[in-house]
Amino acid sequence: MRPLLSWAGWRAVLARTYSPGPSAGYRGASGAQGSVRNPPVGTCDLQGELDRFGGISVRLARLDALDRLDAAAFQKGLQAAVQQWRSEGRTAVWLHIPILQSRFIAPAASLGFCFHHAESDSSTLTLWLGEGPSRLPGYASHQVGVAGAVFDESTRKILVVQDRNKLKNMWKFPGGLSEPGEDIGDTAVREVFEETGIKSEFRSLLSIRQQHTNPGAFGKSDMYIICRLKPYSFTINFCQHECLRCEWMDLNDLAKTENTTPITSRVARLLLYGYREGFDKIDLTVEELPAVHTSLFYKLYHKELPDNYKTMKGIY
Numbered sequence: 454m455r456p457l458l459s460w461a462g463w464r465a466v467l468a469r470t471y472s473p474g475p476s477a478g479y480r481g482a483s484g485a486q487g488s489v490r491n492p493p494v495g496t497c498d499l500q501g502e503l504d505r506f507g508g509i510s511v512r513l514a515r516l517d518a519l520d521r522l523d524a525a526a527f528q529k530g531l532q533a534a535v536q537q538w539r540s541e542g543r544t545a546v547w548l549h550i551p552i553l554q555s556r557f558i559a560p561a562a563s564l565g566f567c568f569h570h571a572e573s574d575s576s577t578l579t580l581w582l583g584e585g586p587s588r589l590p591g592y593a594s595h596q597v598g599v600a601g602a603v604f605d606e607s608t609r610k611i612l613v614v615q616d617r618n619k620l621k622n623m624w625k626f627p628g629g630l631s632e633p634g635e636d637i638g639d640t641a642v643r644e645v646f647e648e649t650g651i652k653s654e655f656r657s658l659l660s661i662r663q664q665h666t667n668p669g670a671f672g673k674s675d676m677y678i679i680c681r682l683k684p685y686s687f688t689i690n691f692c693q694h695e696c697l698r699c700e701w702m703d704l705n706d707l708a709k710t711e712n713t714t715p716i717t718s719r720v721a722r723l724l725l726y727g728y729r730e731g732f733d734k735i736d737l738t739v740e741e742l743p744a745v746h747t748s749l750f751y752k753l754y755h756k757e758l759p760d761n762y763k764t765m766k767g768i769y
C-alpha cells in the first residue's frame with residue numbers, strides 16, 4: 454500500500470514539528486503546546502514533548518497519519534528526526550509505540566533504539582543522545598509480594614496455609630503479588646481473603662525480604678513484605694486452586710515447627726515476642742503524609758514515634 458505520507462512530506466513535517474522555535478509545533482516541558490495549525494493535506498501532525506532532562510517523548514498513538522505509513526518510510530523519517538534532535542542537543546528520545554503499530558519497533562531498533570519497558574498495549578523504546586553512557590533510569594527492578602500474618606490475640610492462633618503447587622508442603626502465611634497502585638496493607642487483606650476467606654484489617658508491617666533472581670519474578674528482584682493483620686471473621690473457606698491446606702494454628706506451634714519456611718519461622722517468633730512483650734516492640738505502623746512536589750500523599754512506615762517527637766514541642 455502506498456504510504457499516506459511521502460518521504461518528502463514526512464521530512465517536512467518532522468522539520469516543522471521539531472524545530473525549537475516558538476512557532477513550530479513543539480510542546481514544551483511545561484505542557485504549553487504550540488500546536489501546528491492546519492497541517493497540509495497528506496501530512497501527519499507529529500508532536501514531540503520535551504522533558505525537564507532535555508529528552509524528547511514521541512507518542513505514536515497520537516499520530517493518526519502513521520496508520521498507513523510503512524516501516525521503511527518511518528525509519529527514514531525517524532533517522533532524520535534523530536539527526537535533528539542530536540543537532541539541537543537533545544539528551545534522549547523516548548518512543549512510545551502502541552502494540553498495533555509494532556511494525557515500527559524493528560526500524561527504530563535498527564537506528565539504535567532499545568526496549569525500555571512494555572505494558573499490555575504499548576512498548577517504550579529509548580535512544581540515548583547525550584554524551585557518555587546513558588543516564589536514563591531503568592524500569593521496575595522488583596516485584597512486590599505481600600503476606601498477611603493474621604493473628605488472633607484472644608486465642609493465640611495464627612492463620613497458615615500450604616501452597617498447592619509446591620514440591621514440598623510447608624506452612625506459610627497467605628499472600629500474593631501487589632497490584633499496581635495498591636497499598637501494601639490492602640494487598641495483604643485482599644490476598645488473605647482471596648486465599649482463605651478470612652476477613653481482616655491491617656495493623657502493621659513486620660518484615661521486608663529482598664531476594665534477587667527469584668525464579669518467579671521474570672528476571673526481576675523480589676520484595677516480600679509480611680504484615681500483621683487482625684481477623685474479624687474466623688470461618689475458613691480456602692481457595693482450592695492455590696492452597697492445599699489452611700488452618701488456625703497455635704502461634705507457639707508455628708514458632709517451633711520444622712515444617713515451615715525460614716522466613717515464616719522467624720516472623721512467627723517475632724510475633725510471639727510482640728505478643729508477650731508488646732506489639733510496639735515489633736510493629737512498623739503507617740501514617741499518611743503529603744508529598745512536597747506534588748499534590749499527592751504517600752504512606753510512611755516506621756516504629757511508633759511519641760507525639761512530642763512528631764511535633765517537636767518541648768524537645769530540645
Ligand SMILES: [Mg+2]
Pocket residue numbers: 627628629630644648695
Ligand atoms: Mg498466594
